Amino acid sequence: MTAISPTEQAATRATSIVAAEAQARARLRKRHALVIGLRLAILVVFLGLWELCADYNIIDPFFFSSPSGIWEQIWSWVTEGTSQGPLWLQIYVTLEETFLGFAIGAVGGIVAGIILGRNKLLADVFSIYIKIANSVPRVVLGSVFIIALGLGMASKVALAVVMVFFVVFANAFQGVREADRAMIANAQILGASPMQITRSVIIPSAMSWILASLHVSFGFALVGAVVGEFLGAKQGMGLLISTAQGAFNANGVFAAMIILAVMALVVEFLITRFENYVVKWRPAPFNEQGT
Amino acid sequence: MQSQTMAAEKLSPAAAPADAAIAIDDVTLRFVTPDGHMMTAIRDFTMTVARGEFACVVGPTGCGKSTTLNLVTGLLRPTTGSVRVMGNRVTDISRDIGFVFQADALFPWRSVIDNVAAGPLFRGTPKAQAYEKARDWIGRVGLSRFEKHYPHQLSGGMRKRVALAQTFINQPKILLMDEPFSALDMQTRTAMQDELLGLWSGLKSSVVFVTHDLEEAVALADKVYVLTAGPGTVKSVYRIDLPRPRVMADIRYDPKFIEIAKVIWNDLREEVQLGQSRGLQTGH
Ligand SMILES: Nc1ncnc2c1ncn2[C@@H]1O[C@H](COP(=O)(O)OP(=O)(O)OP(=O)(O)O)[C@@H](O)[C@H]1O
Numbered sequence: 001m002t003a004i005s006p007t008e009q010a011a012t013r014a015t016s017i018v019a020a021e022a023q024a025r026a027r028l029r030k031r032h033a034l035v036i037g038l039r040l041a042i043l044v045v046f047l048g049l050w051e052l053c054a055d056y057n058i059i060d061p062f063f064f065s066s067p068s069g070i071w072e073q074i075w076s077w078v079t080e081g082t083s084q085g086p087l088w089l090q091i092y093v094t095l096e097e098t099f100l101g102f103a104i105g106a107v108g109g110i111v112a113g114i115i116l117g118r119n120k121l122l123a124d125v126f127s128i129y130i131k132i133a134n135s136v137p138r139v140v141l142g143s144v145f146i147i148a149l150g151l152g153m154a155s156k157v158a159l160a161v162v163m164v165f166f167v168v169f170a171n172a173f174q175g176v177r178e179a180d181r182a183m184i185a186n187a188q189i190l191g192a193s194p195m196q197i198t199r200s201v202i203i204p205s206a207m208s209w210i211l212a213s214l215h216v217s218f219g220f221a222l223v224g225a226v227v228g229e230f231l232g233a234k235q236g237m238g239l240l241i242s243t244a245q246g247a248f249n250a251n252g253v254f255a256a257m258i259i260l261a262v263m264a265l266v267v268e269f270l271i272t273r274f275e276n277y278v279v280k281w282r283p284a285p286f287n288e289q290g291t
Numbered sequence: 292m293q294s295q296t297m298a299a300e301k302l303s304p305a306a307a308p309a310d311a312a313i314a315i316d317d318v319t320l321r322f323v324t325p326d327g328h329m330m331t332a333i334r335d336f337t338m339t340v341a342r343g344e345f346a347c348v349v350g351p352t353g354c355g356k357s358t359t360l361n362l363v364t365g366l367l368r369p370t371t372g373s374v375r376v377m378g379n380r381v382t383d384i385s386r387d388i389g390f391v392f393q394a395d396a397l398f399p400w401r402s403v404i405d406n407v408a409a410g411p412l413f414r415g416t417p418k419a420q421a422y423e424k425a426r427d428w429i430g431r432v433g434l435s436r437f438e439k440h441y442p443h444q445l446s447g448g449m450r451k452r453v454a455l456a457q458t459f460i461n462q463p464k465i466l467l468m469d470e471p472f473s474a475l476d477m478q479t480r481t482a483m484q485d486e487l488l489g490l491w492s493g494l495k496s497s498v499v500f501v502t503h504d505l506e507e508a509v510a511l512a513d514k515v516y517v518l519t520a521g522p523g524t525v526k527s528v529y530r531i532d533l534p535r536p537r538v539m540a541d542i543r544y545d546p547k548f549i550e551i552a553k554v555i556w557n558d559l560r561e562e563v564q565l566g567q568s569r570g571l572q573t574g575h
C-alpha cells in the first residue's frame with residue numbers, strides 16, 4: 001500500500017470542488033433562465049392566440065374581449081377616469097374595505113380561536129353555533145348587510161369580516177389545540193403563569209396555522225368587498241364590474257378583473273414577506289436546505 | 292432474595308422520614324379513560340428520596356414511571372394517598388422543581404439563549420440578569436458558540452444540553468428526569484451522564500431519574516427503584532454503594548458494578564417479560 005501525501009490529495013480535491021461548484025452554479029442559473037423564458041413564452045403565446053382569435057372572429061370579442069381591448073379600457077380608465085370617478089379612487093375604496101374587513105375579521109378570529117382553544121368548556125358550548133354560522137352561505141349575508149347597513153362602506157366591510165373571520169378562527173383554534181403538551185408542561189414547570197403560557201407558547205405555536213389562514217383569507221376579504229359593491233354601492237371595483245356588465249362591456253369586466261388580480265398578488269407578496277419575517281425560526285424544508 | 296453483603300443492598304420500604312425531599316406515600320392513581328372506564332396506572336406506591344439523593348426508577352414500559360414523575364410535579368393528583376415535596380403536600384406546581392422531559396420540549400421559536408433564559412424570565416428576574424445567568428449556564432454545558440442558534444439547527448445531543456441548562460438555571464431543589472438520554476447514542480449519552488453528575492454535585496439537589504436502561508440506573512444512582520409491570524408499584528429498592536465521583540466511561544467495567552447490575556436484572560426481568568406478554572395480549 002502506498003500512502004498518498006494528504007496535502008497533495010487535499011489540494012487536488014479542493015480545486016476539483018471549486019470547479020464542480022462553479023459548474024453547479026452555472027447549471028442552476030441556466031435552469032432559472034429557462035424557467036423564466038418558458039413562462040414568458042406561454043404568456044405571449046396565450047395573449048397572441050387570444051388576440052388573433054378575436055381579430056379573425058373565431059371567438060366573439062364582444063363576449064370574450066381581447067387583450068388589446070382590455071388594455072385600451074385600462075388605459076382610458078387611467079387617463080380619463082371611469083364613469084364613477086378616477087380609477088385610483090375605485091381601487092382605494094375597495095382596498096380600504098378589504099383591509100378593514102381583513103383586519104377586523106383576522107383579529108377577531110385569532111382572539112376567538114385562542115380563547116376557545118384554551119377553554120374546553122367554552123369550546124364545547126360554542127362549537128355547535130360556530131358550525132351553524134359557518135354553514136350559512138356567507139355571500140347571501142351581503143344582501144342582509146346592504147339592507148341593514150346601507151350602500152356605504154360599512155356593509156362591504158361587514159361582508160369581508162364574515163368571510164375572513166371563520167377561516168382565521170378555525171385555523172387559530174386548531175393551532176392552539178395542536179400546541180405540544182410537553183412544551184406547555186415544560187413552560188409551566190419553568191414557572192410560566194397561564195398568561196405567559198398563552199403568550200410565549202400557545203400563540204407562537206399557533207402562528208404557522210394562523211399565517212397560513214391569512215394567505216387564503218385576504219383573498220376572501222377581497223371577494224367580500226367586491227361582492228358587496230356588486231350588490232349595491234356608490235364606489236369601488238365591484239361597482240365598476242357591475243356597471244360594465246350592465247353595459248355589456250366585456251372589456252370593462254376583464255380589465256377590472258385584472259386590476260383586482262394584481263392587487264391580490266401584491267398583497268399576497270407582502271404577506272409572504274411578513275410571514276418569513278415572523279417565522280424565521282422555522283427550519284427550511286429539506287429540498288431548500290443548503291442552497 | 293438472600294441478604295446482600297455487597298454493594299447492592301436491598302432495602303425494606305420504611306416510613307418516610309420527616310425531612311425527606313420527596314415522599315410518595317401509598318399512592319394509587321386511576322385515569323378515567325375517554326369511554327368512561329377507570330384505568331389504574333399505579334397502585335399502593337411508596338417511595339422516598341432523601342435530600343441530595345440520586346434515585347433511579349426502572350420498570351417495564353407502561354408501568355407508570357412518567358405518571359410517578361407527574362405526581363411529584365403536581366401536574367397530576369393522586370386518587371388516594373399523599374405526595375409531599377420538601378415536607379409540604381403537593382397542591383400546585385412547585386417552584387422548587389425542575390423537569391427534563393423525555394421528548395424534546397424546547398421552544399423551537401426561541402434561540403438557545405432565549406430558551407435557557409425562559410425560566411428566570413417567567414419567574415420575574417430582570418432581563419439583563421436573566422440573560423447573564425443564561426450565558427453562564429450555556430457556557431457550563433459547552434454551547435457558548437451556539438447562543439443564537441435555533442433548536443432545529445442543533446444536533447440531538449446539543450438540544451439535550453440546552454434542555455439541561457434550561458432546567459438547571461432555575462437551580463431546582465428537586466430534579467425530575469424522564470428518560471432524558473434515551474434518544475442519544477452511546478458516546479453522547481456517557482458524556483451527558485458525566486455532565487449531569489457534575490451539575491448535580493454542584494447543586495446538591497434531589498433527583499428522580501427514570502430510565503429503561505438498568506445499567507444507566509446503577510451507574511448514576513444512590514438508590515434504584517424497580518417497579519412491577521402495570522399497574523405499577525414498587526417491587527424492590529436497592530441501595531447502590533459505588534464510590535463517588537463516578538466516571539461513566541469506566542464504571543461499566545467495574546466488577547462490583549457488573550455484579551449489582553446482574554442482581555437487579557434478575558429482579559427486573561420477570562416484570563419486563565410480564566409487561567411484554569401483556570402488551571402482546573392487549574395489542575399495545
Ligand atoms: N392521561 C392519561 N389517560 C389515561 N391513561 C393514561 C394517561 N397517561 C398515562 N396513562 C396510562 O397509564 C399507564 C402508565 O403510563 P406512563 O406514561 O406512566 O408509563 P411509563 O412507565 O412512563 O411508560 P414508558 O416507559 O413507555 O414511558 C399506561 O398504561 C398509560 O396508558
Ligand SMILES: [Mg+2]
Nearest residue numbers: 356357393469
Ligand atoms: Mg414514560
